[in-house]
Amino acid sequence: MRSKLFVPGGRPDLFAKAYASAADAVSFDLEDAVLEEGKATARADVATFVATRQRNGKRVIVRVNAPGTPHFDADLAAIVGAGPDLINVPKLESAQQVQAVAAALEKSGPGPCAPRLLLNIETPRGLRAAAEIAAAHPRVAGLQLGLGDLFEAQGIRRDDPANVHAAMFAVAMAAAEAGVWACDGAHPDFRDPAAFEREARMAQGLGFVGKSCIHPRQVEWAHAVFTPDEQALAWARRVVAAAAEARAQSRGAFAVDGRMVDPPYLRRAERLLAQAGEP
Amino acid sequence: MRSKLFVPGGRPDLFAKAYASAADAVSFDLEDAVLEEGKATARADVATFVATRQRNGKRVIVRVNAPGTPHFDADLAAIVGAGPDLINVPKLESAQQVQAVAAALEKSGPGPCAPRLLLNIETPRGLRAAAEIAAAHPRVAGLQLGLGDLFEAQGIRRDDPANVHAAMFAVAMAAAEAGVWACDGAHPDFRDPAAFEREARMAQGLGFVGKSCIHPRQVEWAHAVFTPDEQALAWARRVVAAAAEARAQSRGAFAVDGRMVDPPYLRRAERLLAQAGEP
């Protein structure tokens, strides 16, 4: 899921176009992009579109309103039945909240095929509890970092890469500990490819799988960063080959391109090849 | 509180001048600036000056010795009655310590007008517990980062901005989670405006409200960094105006200067204008 295109839930005129876009996933938003007076209509429009869509291989995500808001229960009830792949839940701050969301999902949902959860880390408390949140329930698929809420509301500058890195590193470690993936949030400036790429490269270098997009043109910027490159794949093939050779010679550690390679490097190489669909 | 000028408690000859300075706050120090043999005299001199000062709009802070030292109880008893705005408590490491300080304050103090607490985070344990410390009691007004103790005593270089940033980010998140402000500590080199400014800008970019000063000349360096600039205020006015327009058109998200603006950005803009006294 290299790219994840946001669509405002209140703009049904944009749904089909977003769904047909090049993005790996489309994320219908019932939260911040929809004003209070439009919540009910947006919920119904999104549920209808998701339920009746032609399957086209794209992952479908719906961002509901946060637990504790008056919209959460109605959002969940309407959306679960429509069969999205993932439900994106904003502003999580504790493992208990995640468990309550998962329980509500069981109640509303169609059992084993119920959607998995993509959980937003976007408050200071959520960032501190990120590892517990990620590990709170087997239905958690990943964490998503939300810098708008985390930084802007506190007067923290997003254009200082050190600020962004500190939050990303915390989310990367939390997701890795729980064995779920980390996904980067959106960059708000859709006219600035350099700023988008800087954040995306930082996230990619921390093991994030992809980045949210708020404008269709950001999708290709995301793909440019998160598609494994041929050079990395070639390295991975050399490592796997050298490991086979070392094993044949009963050696545990071995060098590739002048670097000592041991089990963790081998695991990285194998993972890269698996992502690219190589045996 | 953009600037906070330290005055050694053992130098009563400097009190009046510091109190008349341009600093937003003056902080009388009974801790590190005073030798053991001078503690009792300094305490009495500071209490007298604070109790009898002409109110001039400047915030008055007294740094007492740390809880657990033989001076803490006497410091608190003498200072509370003098009516400072804030008591600055060094080397906090747990929520329990803060609650004990608050309880001691109730015992010594004049009830609802008792001073609030500015708590120093300046040990590795304190940094780890910063969020609990900040949230430990409603009397907590803010956290203050102390890099001298945190770094120097561990052999950690302060001239590496990455080191400073990691500590500042942790304090920024802890303060934001508790809803209290974060204040930066002092920079020890009063002849190096560039180093002061580098730390101050990093702190400002993390939402800190101001920086401690150990020399009067640092006060204007602090004000240059922590006074909201006209460009930021103009941006905030544009965001608020665009939000009103979007709301009139029932749209949740909208763009300003090519950036998508949603609720957290709007909150930032409103906060900035409130700080500057605009309606």
Place this chain on the structure above:
Amino acid sequence: MRSKLFVPGGRPDLFAKAYASAADAVSFDLEDAVLEEGKATARADVATFVATRQRNGKRVIVRVNAPGTPHFDADLAAIVGAGPDLINVPKLESAQQVQAVAAALEKSGPGPCAPRLLLNIETPRGLRAAAEIAAAHPRVAGLQLGLGDLFEAQGIRRDDPANVHAAMFAVAMAAAEAGVWACDGAHPDFRDPAAFEREARMAQGLGFVGKSCIHPRQVEWAHAVFTPDEQALAWARRVVAAAAEARAQSRGAFAVDGRMVDPPYLRRAERLLAQAGEP
């Protein structure tokens, strides 16, 4: 312990040479450098070499397999009796694990002369629990950061200094809180002195005592970074002299080279001089 040279436990032909090297410590590895089928032989070879070595002032470390692997108990039983200075335990993730290791050490070991523990922080869970791990038992001598496991297995880039710094800072704080030392792990590229030095300088600047080496040529690179330099020692002497003078004049704070010096700076200076063997 500025340098710590790894020797594969399965290469007894290299033991004597490594032991005679310029490294401050030699670390025999029974874990990642040894394949499953070679574990028993390596264990016996290392135990024999360590037990029968001529004492030469070098610190002797053995890295055993992780607790929970089928090799851990046998490794500990064989190695403790050989009398290494330190046992290096990989992949620690909780204080309970450390206490179990310490208890096993008591059972296998020769009482008060039993080796102390060097504990590897090399998983996201271990990094989060690093402070508890460091403080878990009085036998803990230090923490060692392992970036290979922590980063490579998660797809995190090690060539981004910001990634490395975030992990190092967390380990530095955890070790400082517990009062144990922090030691940096190995850099895998033994042909790249600049990359080694970059990591080593970052670690040194965070108070780490030294760095692991996987190739003899890295030993002098480590010494170049971790040997206290004459300039720092000269500064420390000036600080101690100025402190004595200030004390004679009953002043608590004083300036050296234009920087305000207070107790933490004085502690740093005294520590540096003590490390260099000055009174």
